[in-house]
Amino acid sequence: MSEYRIYTLPNGIRIAHKQVSGTQVVHCGIMFDIGSRDELPHQAGLAHFWEHMAFKGTKKRKSYHIINSLESVGGELNAYTTKEKICFYASVLDDHFVRAVDLLTDIAFNSTFPEKQLELERGVILEEMAMYLDSPEDAIQDEFDNVVFPGHALGVNILGTEESVKGFTREDFNRFIYENLDTERTVLSVVGNIDFKRAIRVAEKFLKDVPARKSPRVRIQPGQYVKKEAVVKKDNNQAQVAIGRPSFALGSPDRLPFFALVNLLGGPGMNSRFNLSLREKYGLVYQIEAGLVSYSDTGLFTIFFGTDARNLEKAFKLISRELELLKAKPLGHVQLKTLKDQLKGQLAMAEESKQGYMLMMAKSILDLGYVEPLADIFAEIDTIQAPRLQELAQEMFDERELSRLVYR
Helix, strand or coil: CCCCEEEECCCCCEEEEEECCCCCEEEEEEEECCCHHHCCHHHCCHHHHHHHHCCCEECCCEHHHHHHHHHCCCCEEEEEECCCCEEEEEEEEHHHHHHHHHHHHHHHHCECCCHHHHHHHHHHHHHHHHHHHCCHHHHHHHHHHHHHCCCCHHHCCCCCCHHHHHHCCHHHHHHHHHHHCCHHHEEEEEEECCCHHHHHHHHHHHHCCCCCCCCCCCCCCCCCCCCCEEEECCCCCCEEEEEEEEECCCCCCCHHHHHHHHHHHHCCCCCCHHHHHHHHHCCCCCCEEEEEEECCCCEEEEEEEEECHHHHHHHHHHHHHHHHHHHHCCCCHHHHHHHHHHHHHHHHHHHHCHHHHHHHHHHHHHHHCCCCCHHHHHHHHHCCCHHHHHHHHHHHCCHHHCEEEEEC
């Protein structure tokens, strides 16, 4: 794929573009640097609710027209909310690129939050919350955020609470947008066989009249971390477990080497150390994963797994053994090379997803101001040394600092 390009409109909105030949599909999305961590305590769940309500009516479209606009030409329209981002995105044949940008702009900036639709969607979200509570493997991941970041917005469930969701009004949505939307922290991302001039021309047509807006928002950093252990009684056949601690922020030089270490422990590969030990050798788990989420000012390292309650202590001992091995001695030459090769391959394959690249490009520009070329990331991976990985393991895998939440 060719290198990406950026164009900034007078109102501050940036257009990120990457042309890809050999495809008839274009992926595009509008991403805001706004997420659930920007909510005040009484606004818990408002960002996610806004994402839902954006599809329910605008100044020129009713809900049916929004749903039908791209579906009728074989396209897809979707959205998501995270702790730091809200994104509306679409995939269509490039013949319908103009239609997609028109629709995305409309739902992102011109939603009217109709009262009737508001009540209907409130019920949908309450049902979504009930489904989430019925899935302990999902619920524990969100509840663990509050274990690590208690009293902070990063610890609050993106869905909010039943009480907060029941109380939201149209005025709450408009106030939240007014307080948080900043056109200089907004990106339209485009990936497909669309040339740069056409992308800019279409973007200008629909986005140039969006009023420039500035938000003085300052994100509050989490407070001092204190290890916590909790056991929650659940009527489950299987115990669910979360282990972890705060980790490295997006801009930290330790983020990539630590990500490589976490990937070795419990990444998506079937050859991860946790999978080989707890699943393949001892048959204690169906799935175990270790992950790293990096935010603008902090991060979260986690281990999640489920097992029969009778096997909990054995599972804990095996996890502890794998952590201790990485702390005790540096990786050998072959182990280090395998770690690097596997990580490079996973990143390269992830970039093959054009939709995934479109979303990553928007997020990276909002977070860092640029998109790091894959070749540069590979070069950075090549600089990772075994002694530094051992130092990171000793720092981050200190079990005196690892919180634990158990559903059993």
